[in-house]
Amino acid sequence: xxxxxxxxxxxxxxxxxxxxxxxxxxxxxxxxxxxxxxxxxxxxxxxxxxxxxxxxxxxxxxxxxxxxxxxxxxxxxxxxxxxxxxxxxxxxxxxxxxxxxxxxxxxxxxxxxxxxxxxxxxxxxxxxxxxxxxxxxxxxxxxxxxxxxxxxxxxxxxxxxxxxxxxxxxxxxxxxxxxxxxxxxxxxxxxxxxxxxxxxxxxxxxxxxxxxxxxxxxxxxxxxxxxxxxxxxxxxx
Numbered sequence: 319x320x321x322x323x324x325x326x327x328x329x330x331x332x333x334x335x336x337x338x339x340x341x342x343x344x345x346x347x348x349x350x351x352x353x354x355x356x357x358x359x360x361x362x363x364x365x366x367x368x369x370x371x372x373x374x375x376x377x378x379x380x381x382x383x384x385x386x387x388x389x390x391x392x393x394x395x396x397x398x399x400x401x402x403x404x405x406x407x408x409x410x411x412x413x414x415x416x417x418x419x420x421x422x423x424x425x426x427x428x429x430x431x432x433x434x435x436x437x438x439x440x441x442x443x444x445x446x447x448x449x450x451x452x453x454x455x456x457x458x459x460x461x462x463x464x465x466x467x468x469x470x471x472x473x474x475x476x477x478x479x480x481x482x483x484x485x486x487x488x489x490x491x492x493x494x495x496x497x498x499x500x501x502x503x504x505x506x507x508x509x510x511x512x513x514x515x516x517x518x519x520x521x522x523x524x525x526x527x528x529x530x531x532x533x534x535x536x537x538x539x540x541x542x543x544x545x546x547x548x549x550x551x552x553x554x555x
Contacts, residue, residue: 325380331346341359343366343369352396364551365553372385390487410495419440420454447469478553488511501550511547
């Protein structure tokens with residue numbers, strides 16, 4: 319894999335300023351720009367504070383992999399406005415394959431664990447979106463009522479682009495649109511959501527032990543989910 323060229327830190331001070339109804343990041347006396355070469359405008363002071371912390375934490379070189387909030391902000395700023403309807407469409411289609419709707423037939427103890435921990439969130443989704451999402455233990459797809467999908471669609475379309483960007487990213491990590499919405503609405507925390515999305519994986523670990531490579535991957539995904547969740551909270555502050 320080709321190593322990315324490292325960029326030396328080219329600024330001394332990081333701060334933020336309010337411009338109208340938005341906030342911008344200042345690197346010394348220059349406004350931070352997005353990859354689209356326009357001033358990166360943020361919808362809340364809390365988001366500006368997150369980005370200031372990331373940029374100030376870069377020491378000798380700038381490491382984009384250590385700046386998940388900046389990545390999300392760039393995507394929201396440069397792309398979500400033009401692709402919002404497409405993103406929402408993908409999110410709704412993703413709901414048809416929500417991990418909460420797919421249950422194992424065997425073993426029974428795993429099936430029982432899935433029902434015990436997942437049904438409460440299908441209950442929540444039924445109240446939130448107006449219909450209950452079905453479940454399946456076979457190859458046949460679960461029944462997903464159209465009214466639930468349409469309510470999800472309208473709810474997502476009403477979201478501010480920065481919130482929607484982070485929520486979509488979280489839902490992809492969790493393989494669950496329901497858990498993504500629950501995170502965005504503050505109904506559970508990132509670690510709980512992550513554990514809910516990995517019931518089968520954790521069940522296997524209990525029986526067969528930890529695979530180091532898989533554990534590293536899970537640690538990376540959890541950190542990414544925690545960053546997205548923190549971003550969502552800040553976007554709504």
